[in-house]
Structures are given as structure tokens and as C-alpha cells.
Amino acid sequence: MVKKSILILGSFSSGALELQYAKNLKAQGWLVKCMDIQEPVNLIKNKNLLTKSIHFVYPSAYYEDLNKVILKEAALFKPVVILIFKGMELFPETVEELKNHCKFLCNYNPDHPFEFYSKGAGNSNVEKSIKFFDTYFSYSNSICEKLKNSYGIDSFCIPFGYDAQLLPIKKHESFITDQFLFIGAWDKEREHNIKKLADIDLQVYGPEIWAKKLRFKKQIKYHSKPLYEQKYADACLNAGGILNFLRPQNILEQSHNMRTFEVPGYSGLLISERTEEQLSFFEEDKEAVYFSEIEELKQKLKYYASNRSSAAKIKDSALKRSLKSNYSYKHRAELLTTFISNQID
Structure with a gap:
């Protein structure tokens, strides 16, 4: 039986953190819908040098259609929870509107949400959207404290983890073994x-x-x-x-x-x-x-x-x-859903 529904917005390429949470939430009985918010932008901006240059100068031009699609999908799906990973592609007004289409709106940011140390770590959309979330999850306790103190927002630390379903195999390849x-x-x-x-x-x-x-x-x-x-x-x-x-x-x-x-x-x-x-x-x-x-x-x-x-x-x-110590993503997902359940039940 489906317990709750969740819409996950993020990247779903190989090795992405979002894949771990989507997989483990499904295993818990959640109805999970995933929307990739990076790939549609990358397909447009990486066409040629001109499109890359436009994105560098005015990235928002590539986000407008995506934001409309997301709002439409959220209105149709009506999930109990919307979980956004980082959210560089989402306008602050889109994030604010998403609150009308769910019971609980949260973000898990695998980078710093307002101090950006490298290209791709974040942008003004991420920083300006912080105030609209019910809870902001971070891998770092120090970031959680800064969010609470500087933004007055509820924040909860969930460290990174590993996929316990991946069982490594002993091999004898010279370029790996003992190197x-x-x-x-x-x-x-x-x-x-x-x-x-x-x-x-x-x-x-x-x-x-x-x-x-x-x-x-x-x-x-x-x-x-x-x-x-x-x-x-x-x-x-x-x-x-x-x-x-x-x-x-x-x-x-x-x-x-x-x-x-x-x-x-x-x-x-x-x-x-x-x-x-x-x-x-x-x-x-x-x-x-x-x-x-x-x-x-x-x-x-x-x-x-x-x-x-x-x-x-x-x-x-x-x-x-x-x-x-339960460091797997199975247990990390359980931390996430226990926290959310305590907020919405």
C-alpha cells in the first residue's frame, strides 16, 4: 500500500545522490515521481558555443520553460511532499508557488546553500529560495546552524552515505589491485x-x-x-x-x-x-x-x-x-522520512 507521495526534483545522472533517495523511498512504500531539472537545460545550452555563451551571460533564459513544466506537473500530481535537490534551475517565485501544490516543501543541498566556492555549486536562485522551504536538509551540521541563525529556517543534518546494495567484487586487474x-x-x-x-x-x-x-x-x-x-x-x-x-x-x-x-x-x-x-x-x-x-x-x-x-x-x-553505525543511504532515507512524517502527520 502506498503510504505517501513525493515529487523529487534534481539530477538523475549516474552516481547522483537523488537516485539513492528515490530508490530507498520507493522501498519504503512511497509513491515517487522524479523530474530531472538539469538535463533539459543541458540539452539546450550544450548545442554549440553560442548557446553556451548565452547560458553563461543569461542562464535564466533556459529556465523559463522548465519552470512552467514543473509547476504544471506539481499541480497535476499533487504530492504530499516535494523534495528539491539544490535547485539552481528553479526561480524563487517557482519555489514559492510549489508550496501551494504540496503539504511539505523541502530541500536537500549537497553543497553550501549561500556560500558558493566553485562554479556549479549554487547561484542566486538557490540563495533566494531558502526562505520558502519548510525544512532545509544539509549534509553538514555547521551549515544547518548557519541556516537557522542567518535565515531563521528549520534545518536538519543528514550526512552523506553509501549504497549498501552495491557489493564490491574482488578482482585481479593490475591497474587497480593494491594501487x-x-x-x-x-x-x-x-x-x-x-x-x-x-x-x-x-x-x-x-x-x-x-x-x-x-x-x-x-x-x-x-x-x-x-x-x-x-x-x-x-x-x-x-x-x-x-x-x-x-x-x-x-x-x-x-x-x-x-x-x-x-x-x-x-x-x-x-x-x-x-x-x-x-x-x-x-x-x-x-x-x-x-x-x-x-x-x-x-x-x-x-x-x-x-x-x-x-x-x-x-x-x-x-x-x-x-x-x-547505519551509514547506508537506506538509513539516511529513513532519517529523512521519519523527520518529514513527524512534521506532517
């Missing part, structure tokens, strides 16, 4: 840090720009193949360790990112920049490896490269901690 991997997008700071590791056996997975940036670093092997879902989980298990360079906001907030839970949850060795939140989730040198400076990272990589049994013990302890 240290970095999996992620390029930016200048990450490039700077990775180039300092040129004397370490390191494999990099990510967009093609990495091939250009690392072309003179022969010790660092670049792979163009994307690692999502099963392949990503397999890599975590089989690799000697997964490097995690946090974004500037994560360092400032002393928070975490999606990889914080994915790597240990998929039986991997998390090697991450040290923050207060991560230390609370996984104990240092027992359930995860942390560093603050590149020289410290180098020392730890060299140590675990020659002490595989120590790394294996940490992997095992990290997975046990993930299971014991």
Missing part, C-alpha cells in the same frame, strides 16, 4: 596536490582534462574510463587506498563529502584530508587514514604500500563501523 587511486573531477588545487605525489605509484580516474594536466608525470597513470556504481565499488575494495582531497568548503566547515562514506562502505581504505566530522565518523588509523599536509600524506602512502596487512585491517574495521 592507490584518485577518483574525481579536476581542479587546480587537486592537480597541484597530485603532482606532488609523482614519486608515488598513483592511478587517476576522471575527466579527460586530467590526461593533459598529467602528461609529463609518467609515474602517475591516468585512466579515462569512468568509475560509477559497481565499478566504483569494485575499485574501492581492490585498491590499496582511495585518496580523498576535500573541497575548500569542506575544510572550512570541517565536514565531509560523499567519498567519506562510500569508500569504507565498499570495503576500501579511505585516505582523506583530516576534518572534525570525519574523525567522528571513522577513527583515525583504525577505520580510516587522515592527513593535513602533503608530506604527511606521502609518509602514510609509503607506509601502507609496504604494510598491506595494516591496510586490510583498517578496511575491515571501516566496513564494520559503516554497518554498525
Whole structure:
């Protein structure tokens, strides 16, 4: 029997956070309808250089039709709950109008909602819409406190997690087994840090720009193949360790990112920049490896490269901690729905 209905607005590409919540809410018995609010815009803006230039100067021109479609769909569906992920494509007036088509309007923002540290992290639509939500969910406790203090809005922290249904498979591929991997997008700071590791056996997975940036670093092997879902989980298990360079906001907030839970949850060795939140989730040198400076990272990589049994013990302890502490998205979705149910029942 269908308990409640929910309309989820966000991105549904491979690896998207929205997919985890949609899947787990369906498993709980919710009637779930998903609308992609990024793909329709990307299809138009990426046609050619002219459309990209117009979007850069006046992005709202690509949002107008989308906002009309969303309002029409919400009016027809009449969900109990509307959950928006970030919402850069939604006008504030659209968000305000959506309140008339549901009982509870909420947002889960995987970035900072009003301090934008990089392109694509947010825009004025996101910041100006904050006040219209009944509750604003964030992965970070510090962001929740800022939302309450600066905007007077109800906020609730739900950390990132991992997909417990993805079971990693032991493989024997030479480019993964026992190698240290970095999996992620390029930016200048990450490039700077990775180039300092040129004397370490390191494999990099990510967009093609990495091939250009690392072309003179022969010790660092670049792979163009994307690692999502099963392949990503397999890599975590089989690799000697997964490097995690946090974004500037994560360092400032002393928070975490999606990889914080994915790597240990998929039986991997998390090697991450040290923050207060991560230390609370996984104990240092027992359930995860942390560093603050590149020289410290180098020392730890060299140590675990020659002490595989120590790394294996940490992997095992990290997975046990993930299971014991309910870090999966199944449990994250339960936190979300318990909170919402308490508000609307």
C-alpha cells in the first residue's frame, strides 16, 4: 500500500545522490515521481558555443520553460511532499508557488546553500529560495546552524552515505589491485596536490582534462574510463587506498563529502584530508587514514604500500563501523522520512 507521495526534483545522472533517495523511498512504500531539472537545460545550452555563451551571460533564459513544466506537473500530481535537490534551475517565485501544490516543501543541498566556492555549486536562485522551504536538509551540521541563525529556517543534518546494495567484487586487474587511486573531477588545487605525489605509484580516474594536466608525470597513470556504481565499488575494495582531497568548503566547515562514506562502505581504505566530522565518523588509523599536509600524506602512502596487512585491517574495521553505525543511504532515507512524517502527520 502506498503510504505517501513525493515529487523529487534534481539530477538523475549516474552516481547522483537523488537516485539513492528515490530508490530507498520507493522501498519504503512511497509513491515517487522524479523530474530531472538539469538535463533539459543541458540539452539546450550544450548545442554549440553560442548557446553556451548565452547560458553563461543569461542562464535564466533556459529556465523559463522548465519552470512552467514543473509547476504544471506539481499541480497535476499533487504530492504530499516535494523534495528539491539544490535547485539552481528553479526561480524563487517557482519555489514559492510549489508550496501551494504540496503539504511539505523541502530541500536537500549537497553543497553550501549561500556560500558558493566553485562554479556549479549554487547561484542566486538557490540563495533566494531558502526562505520558502519548510525544512532545509544539509549534509553538514555547521551549515544547518548557519541556516537557522542567518535565515531563521528549520534545518536538519543528514550526512552523506553509501549504497549498501552495491557489493564490491574482488578482482585481479593490475591497474587497480593494491594501487592507490584518485577518483574525481579536476581542479587546480587537486592537480597541484597530485603532482606532488609523482614519486608515488598513483592511478587517476576522471575527466579527460586530467590526461593533459598529467602528461609529463609518467609515474602517475591516468585512466579515462569512468568509475560509477559497481565499478566504483569494485575499485574501492581492490585498491590499496582511495585518496580523498576535500573541497575548500569542506575544510572550512570541517565536514565531509560523499567519498567519506562510500569508500569504507565498499570495503576500501579511505585516505582523506583530516576534518572534525570525519574523525567522528571513522577513527583515525583504525577505520580510516587522515592527513593535513602533503608530506604527511606521502609518509602514510609509503607506509601502507609496504604494510598491506595494516591496510586490510583498517578496511575491515571501516566496513564494520559503516554497518554498525547505519551509514547506508537506506538509513539516511529513513532519517529523512521519519523527520518529514513527524512534521506532517
